[in-house]
Amino acid sequence: MTQSALFLAQAGAEATVSTGEAISFWVLGPIAVAGALGMIFARNAVHSALWLVLTMLSLGMLYLIQQAPFLGFTQIIVYTGAIMMLFLFVLMMVGRESSDSVVEVLRGQRLTAAVLGIGVAGVLAGALTRALTDVTPAPPLDPWSPEGGGAGGLGRLIFTDYLFPFELTSALLITAGMGAMVLTFTDRHAKTGKRSQRELVVARFRGEYERPSPKPGPGVFATSNSVATPALLPDGSVAPESLSELIESTSAARLEAERKQVTGETPQPDAHALVGSEQDAAKSAEAEREDGDR
Amino acid sequence: MTPLLAQAQESMTRAELLADDPLWLILMKAVVLMLVGPILTVVLIVGERKIVGRMQNRPGPNRVGPFGMLQSIADAIKLPFKEQVIPDTADRKVYFLAPVIAVVPALIGLAAIPFGPEVSIFGERTVLQLVELPVSVLLVLAGASVGVYGIVLAGWASGSPYPLLGGMRSAAQVISYEIAMGLAIIGVALYAQSLATGDIVEAQASGWYFYLLLPSFVIYLISMVGETNRAPFDLPEAESELVGGFHTEYSSMKFAMFFLAEYTNMVIVSAFATTLFLGGWMFPFVGLDSPLNQGWWPVLWFFAKMAVLLFGFIWLRGTLPRFRYDQFMKLGWKVLVPAGLVWLVLIALVRAIRNDGNVSTGQILVIGGIAIVVVVLLTLLIPEKRVEDDDSVPITGGGHPVPPLDLKVPETTPRSKALKAKAKSAKRTAALASTKEGSDGDL
Numbered sequence: 001m002t003q004s005a006l007f008l009a010q011a012g013a014e015a016t017v018s019t020g021e022a023i024s025f026w027v028l029g030p031i032a033v034a035g036a037l038g039m040i041f042a043r044n045a046v047h048s049a050l051w052l053v054l055t056m057l058s059l060g061m062l063y064l065i066q067q068a069p070f071l072g073f074t075q076i077i078v079y080t081g082a083i084m085m086l087f088l089f090v091l092m093m094v095g096r097e098s099s100d101s102v103v104e105v106l107r108g109q110r111l112t113a114a115v116l117g118i119g120v121a122g123v124l125a126g127a128l129t130r131a132l133t134d135v136t137p138a139p140p141l142d143p144w145s146p147e148g149g150g151a152g153g154l155g156r157l158i159f160t161d162y163l164f165p166f167e168l169t170s171a172l173l174i175t176a177g178m179g180a181m182v183l184t185f186t187d188r189h190a191k192t193g194k195r196s197q198r199e200l201v202v203a204r205f206r207g208e209y210e211r212p213s214p215k216p217g218p219g220v221f222a223t224s225n226s227v228a229t230p231a232l233l234p235d236g237s238v239a240p241e242s243l244s245e246l247i248e249s250t251s252a253a254r255l256e257a258e259r260k261q262v263t264g265e266t267p268q269p270d271a272h273a274l275v276g277s278e279q280d281a282a283k284s285a286e287a288e289r290e291d292g293d294r
Numbered sequence: 295m296t297p298l299l300a301q302a303q304e305s306m307t308r309a310e311l312l313a314d315d316p317l318w319l320i321l322m323k324a325v326v327l328m329l330v331g332p333i334l335t336v337v338l339i340v341g342e343r344k345i346v347g348r349m350q351n352r353p354g355p356n357r358v359g360p361f362g363m364l365q366s367i368a369d370a371i372k373l374p375f376k377e378q379v380i381p382d383t384a385d386r387k388v389y390f391l392a393p394v395i396a397v398v399p400a401l402i403g404l405a406a407i408p409f410g411p412e413v414s415i416f417g418e419r420t421v422l423q424l425v426e427l428p429v430s431v432l433l434v435l436a437g438a439s440v441g442v443y444g445i446v447l448a449g450w451a452s453g454s455p456y457p458l459l460g461g462m463r464s465a466a467q468v469i470s471y472e473i474a475m476g477l478a479i480i481g482v483a484l485y486a487q488s489l490a491t492g493d494i495v496e497a498q499a500s501g502w503y504f505y506l507l508l509p510s511f512v513i514y515l516i517s518m519v520g521e522t523n524r525a526p527f528d529l530p531e532a533e534s535e536l537v538g539g540f541h542t543e544y545s546s547m548k549f550a551m552f553f554l555a556e557y558t559n560m561v562i563v564s565a566f567a568t569t570l571f572l573g574g575w576m577f578p579f580v581g582l583d584s585p586l587n588q589g590w591w592p593v594l595w596f597f598a599k600m601a602v603l604l605f606g607f608i609w610l611r612g613t614l615p616r617f618r619y620d621q622f623m624k625l626g627w628k629v630l631v632p633a634g635l636v637w638l639v640l641i642a643l644v645r646a647i648r649n650d651g652n653v654s655t656g657q658i659l660v661i662g663g664i665a666i667v668v669v670v671l672l673t674l675l676i677p678e679k680r681v682e683d684d685d686s687v688p689i690t691g692g693g694h695p696v697p698p699l700d701l702k703v704p705e706t707t708p709r710s711k712a713l714k715a716k717a718k719s720a721k722r723t724a725a726l727a728s729t730k731e732g733s734d735g736d737l
Binding site (some may be wrong): 015046047050053057059060069070074076077081082085086089090092093143144146150151 | 385438442449462466469582
């Protein structure tokens, strides 16, 4: 600590912002801001997360350029690599179509959010004004020496001067990890625990589930290999479970072109021609345009 | 403290040499490094197909060029010209972005790998490395962790279930195995007292870390296979379960880019393993000032070591069946991570005792040996797990069909009956024939 303080005191006097640093700041800064705005305004939750990744990456780059490679790479590995990845993981699990519910779950949520938002805006404005008026540029760091911001110096500070906050943080993280485990743990041997494969089979035959066997697959006949072909029961009637809900609910208009193509109602290109006739090309172009419009 | 400073001094010279590089040299190195990944990919693909072919008693590709060695070039020309099929439900922007995200970090990773010592290129003294950072090890890790985005986003953006499952698996897999990999690397960093790859190689002049830090090496090797989604850990693209996994819906150039990313990642983790554990560019058993460790020769040693590791990748693929997903996670979290943690504590302990200076290596070995013996004796005290010993033989339900104990095996089987009948009839006809012959003779 004393060493680093000394180092900072030494070089603090006549540090300036170099041209390279200024250029990289004006390139990366707007990208970071754009990422943040994109995160807020993106409709899709996954896109939102990706914009945030962009912001984090450009912050990491800024750290790298300001001679703090350890911090920069840690930012990329920990935030971009691990935390955002987990976020994405959860978003994908939830599903891409899920939209935000607008129902307030917490009482007084809007009021609290407004107050906190104003507070954050105030802090940001204060920091900005301070940054624009009376902040002296920091001296350049020397990442090769522990005193100049290298990983070694950082480690020493964490395990000496900042040991207590560090331990507190780790206790917090461990508590969070334990909490997650306790909340998601299912005891297989408990009464309400997860059933094993064999127990499930027995339960199925006992009639605790809808049917003992899996649902019948689609029928595949000589005339068609479409998944929309229903399976037939022994008496020749259609097995209702074999009908795909997804296909049934797709509007017929959307599949019309494909159906026509499959049944051979559309004009086929000459078997010897390398390309379709010009008429076909015009038609398909038109169809594509329609697709685009839709 | 002193060794740390001394090493920092040395690396300054290495970093300074790199900082002195003129722009043309930096550009040249960058271009060569960019090409290393793709060229090795082309070689690896055909090599893998030939080697796996030999392991499975078939010739492998043997049509294009001498011994089929130009097969990948033909594939590389063919792939970009194939039709692009884009699913209707795909999220188009992310769908196009994903292969790029997969490839670019993979190409960056090689920048921090030291391929050789100080050499002279067109009269310019330099080091065979593009960039030396005080934390270059983290650069490689960061590249790997960003590269996963490519796979995960590809899976999600395809808008179909199998790729999504592949993408999810990949995310979980890489996050889990990155921890084990990080623990293995921390061991090296503790021993080399540096996170700079150049320093780590030079610190191995007195002994390579693959035997000094054997557990770290083993953990790294396993997790590097997991990290690159290669067999037996290729769950994100398990073709028997998920069609093609995350790249099911990709075709043409974009598929080629995923291929490139996978093989380049293999090259990077192998190069990284060589740097961290196999002495980097050094020749075994000779000092740093030996002529074998001067000039351009070390590049050859480096690539030879890397080739051994890459062969290991292919060998694994030809040998081991794919892991089941839960087994794979169990291996990562319940074996590799705890083992890595325990080993890390041991290393830290030994380093702390060493840094004290009053204890010799012999003393450490003796005390360590005694500790191991005590632990082994203590494990002997743990009572053995009782296996319920009942004489009943499982009739059914044991997971394998077993015939009942009182099964009567009939003396005769239909086949033996048929055989007997056949023999009898043959004898009869023979007898008939002989009597006929005899009567003929009589006449």
